[in-house]
Amino acid sequence: MGGDLAAEWLKLRKRASTWVLGTVLFLSVLLFGYVLAYAFVATAPDAGGSPDGTSPAAQPALGEMLQDLLPENMVSNLLAATSGPGKILALVLGVMTVGSEYGWGTLKTILVQRSGRAGIAFGKLLAVGTALVAFVLAAFAAGAVGSCGVALVENVPVRWPGAGELVGGAVATWLILTTWAVLGAFLAALFRGTPIAVGVGLIYALVLEGIVASSPVENGVLKGALGMLPGQSSSSLASSFGPTAQSGGDSQAVLLLTFYVVGFSVATSLLLRARDVDD
């Protein structure tokens, strides 16, 4: 599988859209996670100064928001910022990696080289996983730049999170992104191409999961089942970091997301193995 991973890595590394997605992730974390959030906090009117100003009750909330933007809380803020746009970008990366092979007709070219189909599939997914390590580093770089900028503007000392929290946060970010990328790869294999897979993936991620998240379900079992969906599990893992972390939620989310990564990987491989390549 080493050769397949090396081949897939070469393709991903030299593909402009991989770099575009990584850059968009960097910029979106910086923009939505820090620049716009800080602009909102900084421009909120003073509580007592104006009759139209923020209510005294909102003051602590604004203070918390500002705290979240400082380097010491970078991990939780990053996870919140990354799990939104990041999952969409990862989904597109996954779709692109598998779907383009159908679009360009290159699947037949690589399948007649030497590797078995499972080797090709896992080589692809490993390469995507490796690319997502770079995506995570890009997101953390954006977090570092953004949070340092806020600390400088607010004139507060820069204090970084502990190494354990940084590593845990990076692994969690990677797991969330990888789940969505592998889902994208699975959809591309299922629909044998990019356009439908991207459409279905986006509808699922943005619409269906959004409806699930906001639906007032009372039934405990159903609520539990809906909470196990990839988007809900990603949010649960993201919110398990930081000062307002919900204890106990992370291990279940980690297990579920790992299950999705393995499950979608195996399903992608099975689809590639089972079907004729005749177009």
Next chain:
Amino acid sequence: MTPTVRGVPGGTNEQARRLTGDPPPMVEARGLTKRYGDRVAVEELGFSVRRGEVYGLLGPNGSGKTTILRMMLGLVRPTSGVIRVLGLEPGCPAMLARVGALIESPAFYPYLSGRDNLRVMARHARVTGARVDEVLRTVELSARARDRYARYSLGMKQRLGVAAALLKDPELLILDEPTNGLDPRGMADLRDLLRRLGRGERTVLLSSHLLGEIEQICDRVGVISGGRMAAEATVAEMRTRAGLMVRAHPLEEASRIAPRLSGVEDAAVVDGALRLTVDPVRAAEINRKLVSAGLDVLELKPAERSLEAAFFELTGGEGA
């Protein structure tokens, strides 16, 4: 039912080979069938490709040639029947390691250079980077190797496809319509290359709908029509298949007697001679009978016909 081999009645192909000492074929198909729903793409196909030969699959567009090649490479699974390549299951890594292939039009990554495309294939094939430069030289693409594939002309794309097929220095080279879309010069160059590649131990299996191409390059040819093998023979046999040319005097008398001779299916006067549709092995017998009927037999030889004529005859007039 197990098929029999000529000269070994009732024996299997493997038994026959052991008895005759023939090397195993590079490709062997028996009863190969592929259906897509109600549509039959390939039906009960049987053929074999021998080591070291240049074998041509000739058939009109849509006759099933590409489906056969895809089954050979494990890209498509047969509905029924058996196919073995180098004695191995199609598509298994051990088989693919010894086979180079170009199926239909070449397909590569448009954003990568020609060289990087080959580097990708070399990594999948576990081939060293040095081999990439070798095959680029072989197909004369070294000068444009750093250009993006998307900027290549059709001929360059085709040559890159052949280069990818050669990366593994394969024992068996499978090329599907390799001169498709090339200009006359490009076609001539590629044919020269294929002839060079077909020399020595390497086996080349070529599919084409171009009669001239098959005639110029191939040792043996299988004619595919409607997903079936209409005929399999050497190009020379195909030209002379089932025919004798007889010059006899008086011609009118000869044309009256000849159709009644044993084994003669048809007789026609062509350019002052009789063209008999008959197995050429009956030549001596036909000569004897014509002479004993009091005719002067001036010349008797296997009837040459163009491969084109043979092709149209075998495919029932389907256009190539």
